[in-house]
Amino acid sequence: MPYEKQLAMKSDMVNRLLEEVLDGAAYDGILGSPDEFEYRNKMEFSFGDEVLDGPLTLGLHKRATTYTVLDADSCRLVHEDIRKIVRATLDYCKENNLPKYNKRIHQGFLRFLLVRRSQTTGELLVYLITSSQMQHDFSAWADRLRKLEISGTFAGIFHAEDDKMADAVNVDVLHTLYGKDYFYEELLGLKFKVTAFSFFQTNTQGAEVLYDAVRRYVTGKIPEGGRFAHEADTVSKVGFEQEDDTVSNVEFAHKIDSVREIWTAKNQLNGAGTDTEISANSLSAGEETDGTTQAPQRDAEAVHAPILYDLYSGTGTIGQMLSPVAGHVYGVELIPEAVKAAEENAALNDITNCTFIAGDVLEKLQEIEEHPDYIILDPPREGVNPRALSQIIEYGVGEMVYISCKASSFKKDMAMLREHGWRVKRWCLVDMFPQTMHVETVVLMTRNT
Known part of the structure; x- marks a missing residue:
């Protein structure tokens, strides 16, 4: 429309x-x-599948469903930089055969990907959230992201562990893979420190x-x-x-x-x-x-x-x-x-x-x-x-x-x-x-x- x-x-x-x-x-x-379009400065993506026990997906929940996750690497509400990060992350997880977290039985590994991008500086914060039920070194994933051809720059890349049962992004343990956990955003000439989890207008x-x-x-x-x-x-x-x-x-x-x-x-x-x-x-x-x-x-x-x-x-x-x-x-x-x-x-x-x-x-x-x-x-x-x-x-x-x-x-x-x-x-x-x-x-x- x-x-x-x-x-x-x-x-x-x-x-x-x-x-x-x-x-x-x-x-x-x-x-x-x-x-x-491309106005959202923050997005939380879920790992899952489009059909029961189907291939790994990384994206958004289908409307009116609890478990179905549709790939969102073409979502036009976020910047192309974020779409590239989603695609690269999904490819990496598939190549390394990393299992998704099953929230029905609370078992598995991959849970969420959180990305925040400054609209004034182009800086990016990226968090890959997993359970602690298996161990994996995500350094190669961070290196892959940093080699992407994007218009912005990475402020920080992190691996977070979350074992809470709620289907929401939380952090129990944080592993810094690169950089810092904040950037600065400007609104009408004022400067604001923004973290991945702080409230800031989308x-x-x-x-x-x-x-x-x-x-x-x-x-x-x-x-x-x-x-x-x-x-x-x-x-x-x-x-x-x-x-x-x-x-x-x-x-x-x-x-x-x-x-x-x-x-x-x-x-x-x-x-x-x-x-x-x-x-x-x-x-x-x-x-x-x-x-x-x-x-x-x-x-x-x-x-x-x-x-x-x-x-x-x-x-x-x-x-x-x-x-x-x-x-x-x-x-x-x-x-x-x-x-x-x-x-x-x-x-x-x-x-x-x-x-x-x-x-x-x-x-x-x-x-x-x-x-x-x-x-x-x-x-x-x-x-x-x-x-x-x-x-x-x-x-x-x-x-x-x-x-x-x-x-x-x-x-x-x-x-x-x-x-x-x-x-x-x-x-x-x-x-x-x-x-x-x-x-x-x-x-x-x-x-x-």
Whole structure:
């Protein structure tokens, strides 16, 4: 199906689903992925067979089946480099008569192949996951991979042993065959350390479109005319097509006239009733060092600048993107490993006004002393815990941005929010997964006073 038709279909589908909770709010269209194909930066492949006791395969599970694995060396959702690695790995395993792992009886050897590729540098991380039920030296496999004619480079190649019964990638023992276990990826001018197992948006360039949409909603930087695109009524293939194009976070900081102007105006319009003082100098200009622009640093005296909550913050990407317009960002995330990564990435980017907290949102909201001026919600597929949502409502902020990977969950949460005076002000869709039915919903909500 042509990509424009995919976007139109997704747009129509979500509009119909959410119609009763939108109240005629302004729809800023669907923002397409810059890449229609080869956009996935990470893929997990399974070893198995297409027919019972058939030849070894390495690929993806057939839809609606548990055991059937189809070869995926021609999958166009991943880069050609990854397809070459899959083919070379399968050939090596066949040549060495290595048996697949049988998850029915939990016996065998070959389990998974995990590949991650940076879309900005082309660096690759490759993990071959087996059980420990037999021993094999995979050095020759690593050498074969390194001789492949690919456009990228290998950051690291590993053999991992996993004896857990779950049909998912885990690591009990790790053998380094080459290199290091991470690379750096860039999003809107910020640098992020990425490992094979860290959470990072699967579509890097699509993530830039998503985060830029969130950033514009938070700061009120909506393109002239009120739409993110003027190409078509509901469809944008490339995202924001106005003079103010997607910018890096450093450039974004410089584009903001003053933190006082943005946040004071938003609080007045939204009736937040906050006495928050905002220093006009709270965002200092970037300094030139060795010909490069350093990330803007906040005035140490700007202690009353806006407080932003980034709830379900993952590795803290959104909070760090918005740090230039916040006095302080509090990110809350359930997974401790993600919080650790968020802290490392904030330090990597010299961001000092973000605090990341590991734990359940409902529990941790009780522990943060500073109440928010603005809230970002990016919950898992099931949406926000109703008790946590009640606590969020009680803060009385004027606006929130909700990012949903499952529109029906947002609809459920919005029904509760509407009972407490919340309405959708603007919204858009971001297509992070071309050639699939999935789409992200980004909603700017305002509270009636």
